Amino acid sequence: MSGNTVAVLVEHRDGVVAQPTLENLTLARSLGEPVAVWLGEPPSDEASATLGAYGAGAVRVVELGAAGRLPKVRAAAVGAATPDAPVVLMTSTFLNKEVATLLALETGAGVVVDASGAELADGRVETEQTVFAATWNIRTRVVSERAIVALRPNTTQATEVDGAGAATVETVVFEAPEVPERLVAVSAVEREEGVPLAEARVVVSGGRGTNGDYALVRDLADVLGGAVGATRDATDEGWISHEHMVGQTGTTVTPALYVACGISGAVHHRGGMQASGTIVAVNIDPDAPIFEIADLGIVGDLNDVLPQAIATLQEHKGA
Amino acid sequence: MRILVTVKFTPDLQSHRSFTDGSVTRTADDGSMNELDENAVEAALQLVEAAGEGEVYALTVGGPDAVAAVRKALQLGANHAIHVSDEEIAGADVFGTAKVLAAAIRKVHEEQPLDLVITGMAALDGLTSMLPTALAADLGWSQLTLASELTVADGEATIVRHMPDAHETVAAPLPAVVSVTDEANSPRYPNFKLIMAARKAPVTQWSLADIGVDGVTVGAIAARTEVRDASPRPEKADRQVVTDTGDGGVTLANFLIEKGLA
Ligand SMILES: Cc1cc2nc3c(=O)[nH]c(=O)nc-3n(C[C@H](O)[C@H](O)[C@H](O)COP(=O)(O)OP(=O)(O)OC[C@H]3O[C@@H](n4cnc5c(N)ncnc54)[C@H](O)[C@@H]3O)c2cc1C
Ligand SMILES: Cc1cc2nc3c(=O)[nH]c(=O)nc-3n(C[C@H](O)[C@H](O)[C@H](O)COP(=O)(O)OP(=O)(O)OC[C@H]3O[C@@H](n4cnc5c(N)ncnc54)[C@H](O)[C@@H]3O)c2cc1C
Numbered sequence: 001m002s003g004n005t006v007a008v009l010v011e012h013r014d015g016v017v018a019q020p021t022l023e024n025l026t027l028a029r030s031l032g033e034p035v036a037v038w039l040g041e042p043p044s045d046e047a048s049a050t051l052g053a054y055g056a057g058a059v060r061v062v063e064l065g066a067a068g069r070l071p072k073v074r075a076a077a078v079g080a081a082t083p084d085a086p087v088v089l090m091t092s093t094f095l096n097k098e099v100a101t102l103l104a105l106e107t108g109a110g111v112v113v114d115a116s117g118a119e120l121a122d123g124r125v126e127t128e129q130t131v132f133a134a135t136w137n138i139r140t141r142v143v144s145e146r147a148i149v150a151l152r153p154n155t156t157q158a159t160e161v162d163g164a165g166a167a168t169v170e171t172v173v174f175e176a177p178e179v180p181e182r183l184v185a186v187s188a189v190e191r192e193e194g195v196p197l198a199e200a201r202v203v204v205s206g207g208r209g210t211n212g213d214y215a216l217v218r219d220l221a222d223v224l225g226g227a228v229g230a231t232r233d234a235t236d237e238g239w240i241s242h243e244h245m246v247g248q249t250g251t252t253v254t255p256a257l258y259v260a261c262g263i264s265g266a267v268h269h270r271g272g273m274q275a276s277g278t279i280v281a282v283n284i285d286p287d288a289p290i291f292e293i294a295d296l297g298i299v300g301d302l303n304d305v306l307p308q309a310i311a312t313l314q315e316h317k318g319a
Numbered sequence: 320m321r322i323l324v325t326v327k328f329t330p331d332l333q334s335h336r337s338f339t340d341g342s343v344t345r346t347a348d349d350g351s352m353n354e355l356d357e358n359a360v361e362a363a364l365q366l367v368e369a370a371g372e373g374e375v376y377a378l379t380v381g382g383p384d385a386v387a388a389v390r391k392a393l394q395l396g397a398n399h400a401i402h403v404s405d406e407e408i409a410g411a412d413v414f415g416t417a418k419v420l421a422a423a424i425r426k427v428h429e430e431q432p433l434d435l436v437i438t439g440m441a442a443l444d445g446l447t448s449m450l451p452t453a454l455a456a457d458l459g460w461s462q463l464t465l466a467s468e469l470t471v472a473d474g475e476a477t478i479v480r481h482m483p484d485a486h487e488t489v490a491a492p493l494p495a496v497v498s499v500t501d502e503a504n505s506p507r508y509p510n511f512k513l514i515m516a517a518r519k520a521p522v523t524q525w526s527l528a529d530i531g532v533d534g535v536t537v538g539a540i541a542a543r544t545e546v547r548d549a550s551p552r553p554e555k556a557d558r559q560v561v562t563d564t565g566d567g568g569v570t571l572a573n574f575l576i577e578k579g580l581a
Contacts, residue, residue, distance in 0.1 A: 013484070069487060071452065071462065094448060094465060095482060101413070101452040110543030111413065113447050130552065132444070139548040180461040184477065185488040196483065202580070224581055242502070243483060248443060249355065249501045251483075257580045271443075278578060280571060291560050296574045300563025308568020313581050316572065 006032040007085035009078060009096065010051065010059075013191075015043065017050050019199050020091040022158035024151055025054040028089055029161070031120055033057055036167060037081045039064050039074065043169065052167035053160045062172045066186065071095065072179045075102035080174045087125060089118070092150035092252070093198070100148045109146035114252065116155040116275070118147075125149065133248075133267055134274035152275075153199045154254045189243060195227050197244060202226030202257045203273070205246055209262015209283065209302055212239040216306040217261055223313045229253065231269050247272035261302045265290025282306065320373035320471070322363040322435045323427060325420055325454070326356040326392050328385035329444040350384060352391035355439035357506035360395045362469055362499045363437050364507070374398045376427060380408065380419050386522055393517035394509035400520065401427070405527040410539025413445075417453035418537050422530040424458060428494070435476065438498045440465055451498035461491030467502040 006028040011018040021036075028034035036056040041063065043051070048059045062077040078099060082088055088103065090096045092114045104111045112118075117128040125147035127140045142149075197203065202224045206217035214228065221228045229246040230239070246253055248271035258276035263269060265281070265288055273279070274293055281294040282302045291297040298305050330350045360377065367373035376399045377392030379385045389400035403423050411419070424436060436458070441448040448465075455462035463469075466478035476497060477490040509517075527534050535541060561570055575581040 069482075069485075070489070071464070093483070097448050098452045098462075098464060101449040102456060104414070104543070105453065105456050108543070111447075111449065112544060113449065126547065131446070135552055137550055137552055138546050141545050141547045142543065143545050144543040181463065181489055181491040183487060184490050186485050188485045189483070191484065198483075224575070242481065248446065249440065257575070271446075278580060280574070282567075282571070286560070286562070293555070294560070295555060295558055296571065297558075297560035298563055298567040298571055299560060300567040305563055305567040305571060308566070309571040310568075312569050312572035313575070316576055316581060 004032040004087065005082075005085040006034050006087045006089065007037050007082040008034055008056065009088065009090040009099075010036050010038045011091050012038070012040070012043070012047065015041070015047060017047055018091070019158065019195075020151070020153040022050070022054045023153065023156040024089045024091065025051065025056055026158045027118060027151065027156045028087075029055045031087055031118065031125070035060060035085070037062070037078055039068055039077055042171075048167050048169050053164050054158065055161045055164060056167040059167045059169045060172050061169060062174045064174075064176070066183060067176055069183060069186065070179055070181050071098040072102060072181065073176045075099045075106070076177050077174055079103050079106050081172045086146050088148045090148070090150050092152050096150050100150055104148055107146050108144055109148045110142035110144040111148045111150075112140050112142065113150040115149050115151050116254070118149045118151070130275045133271035152252065152254050154201060154256065197227045197229055197246070198251050198253060200227035200253070201255050202259075203229045203246070203253050203255045203276070204259040204261065205229030205231065205263060205273075206234060206240075206261045207231040207263035208233045208237075210234065210239070212237065214240055216302065216310070219310050220259065220261075220306055220313075223310055223317065224257070224259075226255070226257070229273075231263055231266075260290050260294070261306060263290055264288050265293065320367050320370040320435075321376075321431065321433045322366060322373065322437060323376040323378055323424055323433050324356070324359045324363045324392060324397065325436065325438045326360065326377050326379050326388045327353040327439070327442045328379060328381045328388040329353040329442055350387065352388040353439055353442045353444075355441055355443060355501055356388070356392075357395065358499050358501050358503050359437045359439045360392050360397060361504045361506040362497075363435075364396050365504065366435070366469075366471055376401060378420065378423055379403070380416060380423070389522055390517055393520050394514050395507060396513060400522040401525060402522050403525045403527075403530065405534065407527055407534025407538045410542055410545075411537050412542040412544050413447055413449045413453050414543065415537035415541050417450055417457050419527070419530070419532055420454055421457035422532045423525060426525075426530050432494070434493045435471070436460070436494070436496045438496065440498050440500045448498075451496055455496035458494075458496065461493070461495035463489055463491055463495050464498045466497050466499045469497055469499060469503060
């Protein structure tokens, strides 16, 4: 199967390629010949140069308007751009899981989502996943000829290809299918500065123990260059917006470092962060379940521990 | 308003789970209805209550234990329960499971048309969130997924869908498959009367033959993916918990610095 086209669906925001796409291109190189699939307004020269640098030989562009938000239209667009690709990689998001499902129904592909890796074995794709709140590792073989794999961010180290040329930009002819669903309204969510939660290498989260004050959590995230997360109790209280919720029903994160502040460690929360590289927890209760999965646990009041940690880290950074 | 809710039997998240021959080993005492399907049942009950008429069906596909999932739905107020079970379903992937659910739904729909199928947003064991999409496609019905709000009027369903970059309002004609998130509502608690009644309520049992599905098209043989290997993740080594005695913040910072994380 090696030598075959491996399509990578590009995630981009404001025209800039998201880091998980570069990770997926890196992974795609070990599976075959990567091509990038770009949905929306055509990419800038800079964006296609970036895709080329990470191994994409071509960028296939499907121009899509607002209807591209609808899973069926999106899946049809990816299908139009990838008829020759036995392997399609994408970032594991709720929308992409739907796109993967619909595309697979067209092509007969097997699908694995939330994977942390993929490789070829005897002509088929095999994937790694952590399941059951990250307490088990499983290896899945896609037995069908075609495979669609949705990967979690931060599971492959993105590297450029030495001396790679620019990717050629190709426009895909596409006519959006008629679908029964219709977009009535779209209201943009204001995006915060910095890396989105799902992609961040460092996540600092606050729970009920913050009592609604996220200043310390934000300051620690800032000094570590990370994103801010929260528990459902915190988002339900309205202390912070829903987009920050980490967990099985919120965002699943797999950063190199996860810092849990004033979070008990309920199974629903753990399911969304337990596969993180290093876990640090600050909690006043020595029996909090979060300590069972923490590499370092500090039993203490976050109002004492965090300011001291922030000051020490700032000093270190300045040094 | 006639609504069918799909409910999955999932192992208790806190209990010890294991894999045997590539599938999840379950025992009757450590599983129940997928917690997120409570939101689906609640959404259906609220729509029927608001309409002042209608019926709610609960449908599950799974082994003998899975009947617990539809019994839970009856306790919450569902009117009818259907359990599809067949040895040939073992090893099904998302597409096989969707096919079985779709065939059972068609059978109900042909007897008397349904307006909606409501599902949970994810099953807390498989967690793929793929099933609702595959089900809508198999039925050829509208797909309205990840609803944090749902309204039905004039032969149309309208949902609000929270995506990371925008909140979308999406509408589609009935019949539709709608998946609801845990933001959609707060599930009710079963009351004593319903719990007692649910014990005695009949559960319709269907095999694959009853719904006209050939086992080789849905079970392990048809599956496009196959679990090859499963192992518990090793416990982390060198874990440490220290009590703050005045320098806990410094300990935390130094740990991150030593690990190259700061
Ligand atoms: C179907 C379902 C899905 C769910 N999905 C999610 C999900 O995706 N994500 C999620 O997060 N939750 C989810 N939940 C909720 C989850 O079960 C927990 O209720 C929630 O995670 C608890 O949030 P918490 O840790 O902030 O609060 P608590 O459990 O109340 O914990 C607060 C912690 O803060 C500590 N604390 C208090 N004061 C201080 C202080 N000054 N300094 C240090 N520590 C302090 C306490 O000791 C305690 O351990 C879900 C629930 C259900 C039923
Ligand atoms: C750990 C694990 C990993 C898996 N990985 C894959 C994979 O990568 N690819 C793959 O194709 N299959 C996979 N499967 C198989 C897949 O989970 C099942 O086929 C399952 O029935 C459908 O997917 P889900 O549980 O993820 O459901 P989701 O799509 O997460 O569930 C959404 C909703 O669908 C409904 N629903 C789901 N299953 C049933 C049911 N049996 N009866 C009634 N209602 C139901 C419920 O309303 C539920 O809330 C996996 C299973 C497990 C346990």
